[in-house]
Amino acid sequence: MADDDDSTAPVQPDDGDKTASPAKLPAKLPAKLPAKERPTARYRAAALIGVLTAALGFAIAVQVRANSQSDSLSNLREDDLIGILDNQNARGDRLRQQITELEQTLRRLQDSGDRNAAARQQAEQDAAALGILLGTLPATGPGVKVTITDPDRKLTAEDLLDVVEELRGAGAEAIQFGPVRVSTSTSFTTSGGAIAIDGNVLTGPYTVFAIGDSKTLDTALNIPGGVAAATRAAGGDLVVDERDVVTITVIRSLSTPKYASPAPH
Amino acid sequence: MIAALALIVGIVVGLVFRPTVPTWLEPYLPIAVVAALDAVFGGVRARLDGIFDAKVFVVSFISNVVVAALIVFMGDKLGVGAQLSTAVVVVLGIRIFGNAAAIRRHVFRA
Incomplete structure (x- = not known):
């Protein structure tokens, strides 16, 4: 009795025994109950209490597990769920907007990246072409090997320059004359009876490599009245050897222009 | 003694069998x-x-559970389920504290 009452003093029974239903007992034995009623009642009460507390323990375990395991949403009420749903929707909208913005940024950056890459590729191609034409890069391709013999040493610097000019005129893109890569500033000079190219004294026979259309180069050199004829007239010989692959590894260093600078278009 | 044993047995059974709470029972079980x-x-x-x-205990146990569930049920129907659940928990919590204080006085004499 009074087991679930609050802190006010519970009703005090006549004594501390466990059963109170037979409240009116014989006065002589207040602590003892009728023997026939006591055991069954006690067992039944104990069984009931056991069942109830077992059910309580079971419920506690189940509830604790359900609470810790299932997501917390399942215990919420409709209003709360609606609020959470609204929040999530707003958040989703915000994130979708961010995705759109970021995708635009990505596209913009990719475009500019593509442009940059294209510009760089173009610049690299230009640099390669200029390097080959100016002699600052090694070059390979079809061409000719020209061997000029001059046993009587009658060829002059002008004759050798004619060979180079003829090759250029025939479209040679890279020329190596003796040990020197021929470029725009290449010069043939005569010093003390010897011919020098860019200061390097040449000794015969002269070997020239040129990259270009080999047939055209051959034809240009052997044109009647051309350099081959002039060489032979001087007692020497000029032999053109057409090759599928001519590799010129000699390079020049590029001097920085001292006076000239790029003019605006 | 029986009650404590039965409580432990119930917890163990609940942990072993791992039942899921039926949906209709979900709001009422905690209360x-x-x-x-x-x-x-x-x-x-x-x-x-x-x-x-024992009789008072059994009756109060069952009636407590039923009334608590009923209050939550009514609260849900009236649209104040959350508030009523809170109210029930508060009231029961106060009573548990009061009883715990009385138990403490018995056990520790303080």
Whole structure:
């Protein structure tokens, strides 16, 4: 009795025994109950209490597990769920907007990246072409090997320059004359009876490599009245050897222009 | 003694069998558990006071659970389920504290 009452003093029974239903007992034995009623009642009460507390323990375990395991949403009420749903929707909208913005940024950056890459590729191609034409890069391709013999040493610097000019005129893109890569500033000079190219004294026979259309180069050199004829007239010989692959590894260093600078278009 | 043993057995059974709570029971189970706890604390207190009565315990246990569930049910129907659940928990919590204080006085004499 009074087991679930609050802190006010519970009703005090006549004594501390466990059963109170037979409240009116014989006065002589207040602590003892009728023997026939006591055991069954006690067992039944104990069984009931056991069942109830077992059910309580079971419920506690189940509830604790359900609470810790299932997501917390399942215990919420409709209003709360609606609020959470609204929040999530707003958040989703915000994130979708961010995705759109970021995708635009990505596209913009990719475009500019593509442009940059294209510009760089173009610049690299230009640099390669200029390097080959100016002699600052090694070059390979079809061409000719020209061997000029001059046993009587009658060829002059002008004759050798004619060979180079003829090759250029025939479209040679890279020329190596003796040990020197021929470029725009290449010069043939005569010093003390010897011919020098860019200061390097040449000794015969002269070997020239040129990259270009080999047939055209051959034809240009052997044109009647051309350099081959002039060489032979001087007692020497000029032999053109057409090759599928001519590799010129000699390079020049590029001097920085001292006076000239790029003019605006 | 039986009650403590049965409580432990119930917890073990609940842990072993891992049942899932039916959906219709979900709102009521926590409140019912708290109400039953209140009854158990009251029973322990009465036992210490020497006035324990099995019948009162059983009746109060069941009625506590039923009334708590009923209040939550009504609250849900009236649209104030959350508030009423809070109210029930608060009231039961206060009672559990009161009973726990009485038990403490018995056990520790303080």
